[in-house]
Each structure stands twice: as structure tokens, then as C-alpha cells.
Amino acid sequence: MLTLSEFLQQERIVIQCHNNPDADSIASGYALYEFFKSHGKNTRLVYGGRFTITKPNLVKMVQELNIPLEYIQEEKINGMLITVDCQYGAGNVKKLEAASLVVVIDHHQPETQGIENSDIRSYLGSCSTLVWSLLTQENFDFDAYPNVGTALYYGLFSDTNSFTEIQHPLDKDMRDSIAYDHNLFRQLKNCNLSRNDIEIAGIALQKYSHSHSERYAVFQSEPCDPNILGFISDIALQVEDIDTCVVYNEVEDGIKFSIRSCIREVMASELASFLTEDIGSGGGHAEKAGGFISLVKFKELYPEKDVNSYLFQRVAEYYESFDVVYSNSHTLDTGTMKIYQKNNIIAGFVPTTEVFTEGSFLTVRTLEGDIEIRAHENVFIMVGIKGEVYPIKKEKFEKSYQIINKPFVCEGEYVPSVRNRISGESVKLSSYLKSCRATGEVQIYVKPLCKKTKVFTSWDPNKYMAGKEGDYIAIRHDDVHDVYIIEKDIFNLTHALVE
Secondary structure: OOOHHHHOOOOEEEEEOOOOOOHHHHHHHHHHHHHHHHOOOEEEEEEOOOOOOOOHHHHHHHHHOOOOEEEOOOOEEOOEEEEEOOOOOOOOOOOOEEOOOEEEEEOOOOOOOOOOEEEEOOOOOOHHHHHHHHHHHOOOOHHHOHHHHHHHHHHHHHHOOOOOOOOOHHHHHHHHHOOOOHHHHHHHHOOOOOHHHHHHHHHHOOOEEEEOOOOEEEEEOOOOOHHHHHHHHHHHOOOOOOOEEEEEEEEOOEEEEEEEEOOOOOOHHHHHHHHOOOOEEEEEOOOEEEEEEEHHHHHHHOOOOOHHHHHHHHHHHHHHOEEEEEHHHOOOOHHHOEEEEEOOOEEEEEEHHHOOOOOOEEEEEEOOEEEEEEOOOOEEEEEOOOOOEEEEEHHHHHHHEEEEEEEOOOOOOOOOEEEEOOOOOEEEHHHOOEEEEEOOOOEEEEEEOOOEEEEEOOOOOOOOEEEOOOOEEEEEOOEEEEEEEEOHHHHHHHEEEOO
């Protein structure tokens, strides 16, 4: 991963957006522009390609935020070149000859090779998030540059289909923490639709494939702004015999799609990841999600398939790929399961009322997703050896663990945080976690999964835990309604068979 300060020895810097740039590319480039300008560098923000910006929301964004974006036709530039929201040499960006160094900052799947100075984080929902993270590391004063905050916020909003495709906690952290101009943001997000967009939506709603038995549908749209796909999806989901829908269109370098689901057994974000496995990226929320499929990778893996057939068949495969277990009414036979107990390992814990006051509505942010709970003296938060997070009742905690008088150190890509949903205050769990050790007194029934399984736990009956083949389904020995999933790698480290 890069640090922006390592390039401050460069005197001339050109920041390049991709051709026909969108809000995310413009915002990312503009934020970098202001960073380097603040350090006295000779900086330009440019884009090329066949067309200049004409979309009303982008024109307004550039004008209202005073973004010095240049349309260029030259082939060579003087100084260091940074490509944002794209990769140097890729098909969607005009290739400029740089006199010195080339740097790539992007959030799409890797497309080009040989650029040593690259920071590509394809797990992020927007390049704006990546740039925000880089600027935060440099202690950039966002308060002194309010237009930068507004641009980045709108960039994330636009590239995640109105925040519906957010999955990674870093995207959520930027969304929840950055200051922005609320009035201008409302204007920008409400000047997306044209009369042509309405016509596109009307035509798309007539072109679909539908499964009557599973109640899902796939709709094809003409090329349009990604937000229009979400608009079409919202309408499609209101049809009486559609519980899940996918709306897609083909763009220059791939397939963009939007997903909606109104049933708890189908989490839209998971379906998005399933559709893009090995060929793109997808994510979002339980009800709304989306993603992008690389055209190059799609043609490599499915040379004989058209996009509509692939998506419809893939959705069918998704529905056939899993079983569902409801903790409060399951029929699992514990007689066929083996009995295990936890090893003498150290985990982290904190009572929720030590983080926020009793009754506070909390969101625990983790790599696996957000967990929503309410602060109560009887509710604790647990953190495992690999950063896995889950709530536990005080009574069960006291039966299962012994407190150790030392703090617990979180390790991993992202340190879990807790946000008060009313006040907006957010804190890192690492500041509160204490250590505990499993007593080994509580036992569980366990068996490996032979098929992907979704478990609706007793503590969250509306959102499932997903386990893949090779993971384990577990039932607490002293509470047969406490059913949950343990990942294979974690299980092998944390549990031992009771002989």
C-alpha cells in the first residue's frame, strides 16, 4: 500500500481520471489534487477520451465544488502521473506518456501489470474511500477543504448505487465520519434522471426472465447511469411474484448490475458476490446490492454464454446451493453429531454498557458485516482469535469464560468498531476489550457442513450466518436453540473433541 508523502519530492504531478469520468473518479482525483497543491506542488487534474463531461450532475459537481478538471487531447505530460479509479494502460483510460513516475490508485480488479507503485483495493466500494484513507493517514485537514469532503462523499454515494452496495467497513467509516455540504449533496443526487433515463427504465421493465417457483427475475437494461439500475430494481421488486431481482446492462468494459431482495433467506450482498465469483466484484446490504463483471474475464470463462443466460442460470444455481436452518425451530439430530469443547484459548470481550450507556442502539462494525444490538448490562461483545465478532449473553459468558486481568489485542485487516446509531459517535473496540479464557466446561454438538448452510441464530432471527462446505454447524449443549456456524480454520484452532 502506498503513502502519499513518499511522492512529495516530485515537483510536477498530473492526476488523471478515466475517460468519460464519473463522480467517483472526479472526486478521487480532486482530493489528491488538493493534497499535493497544499504541499506547494505544480498539480493538474485531467481526463481524456472521445467525449467531454455532459451529465448534469457531473457538470454541477465540477462547477459548484470549483474542481479544476481539464479535458486534454495531448499524448505526453511533464511530471509524475497518477491514474485514479483506473489503471495505466487499461482500455478505459487515455494512455499518456509520463516523463518520470507512474502511480496507480484504484479499487477495480487488477487489469494491467508492471506498475510498481500501485495501490489497488478491489474490496472497496469506491476509489473515493481509498483516497480518503490515504489522506487520513497523512492527517489531511478535511475541515480546511470542505469541498473535498463533499466530493468524496458524493463519489462513494454514486459508485455504490446510493450506498446500497457498501460492504467493506472502511467504506462505511468514510460515509459515517466525513463532513459534507448536505444542501449541495441533495442537489447532486436529485439531478440524475433525464427523460431518456425514464424511457430506458420503461423498456427494461419489459425485458426480463422470470422463475415462477423461486420468485426471482433478471432484467436487461440499455447502457445507463448505475443509479438508474437501482431505480429499475426498486420498481421491479414491487411486482407481486418477484422476491429477488437482478437488473443489468453491458458497458464498455463489462457488466454492471443491481440487486434487490425482500426475503431474509436471500441477502442481496451475498448474491452479488456469488454472481461475480472469479470474474468481478460485488457487495452491498441485505436488501440492496450490486456489482461489476469484467468483460475480459467473463469471455475467458464463459465464451459461449450470453450475459442474460449466465445471470439467470447463475441465480438458479445460487438458490440450489444452500440449506436453511432456523435456530428456534430446527430439526437437527444431535445424536448424529460429535461433542466438542473450546480449547484453553484467549479471546476478547467487553460488556456493551462499558462502551455506551444502557439502552443505546449500537452497530458493531466488522469485516464480516454490521451487527446491530442494543446496549444492555446482560449483553457482551466477544472478539475471537481471528477478529470474528459476536454478541453473547452475560449468563452464557460467565458459564463459558474466565476473565483475565489484561487487555485484549485485536489483530487483522480491520479493527472492529462500535457506533451509536443515534448520536453517530464511533469508537474502536480495541480501546475497551479485555481478555478472557475458555473454561472448557461448556460443550457443543458439532458436525461438518456438506453444503452451504444459512443459520438464523436466536440472537438475530432476521439475518443469517452463512457457512460453506467444510465449515461446522454447532449447537450449544445446554441450549439446543443456540445454533451457529464456526468457520473451518477457526474451529480447528479453537475446539477439541470430547473423548
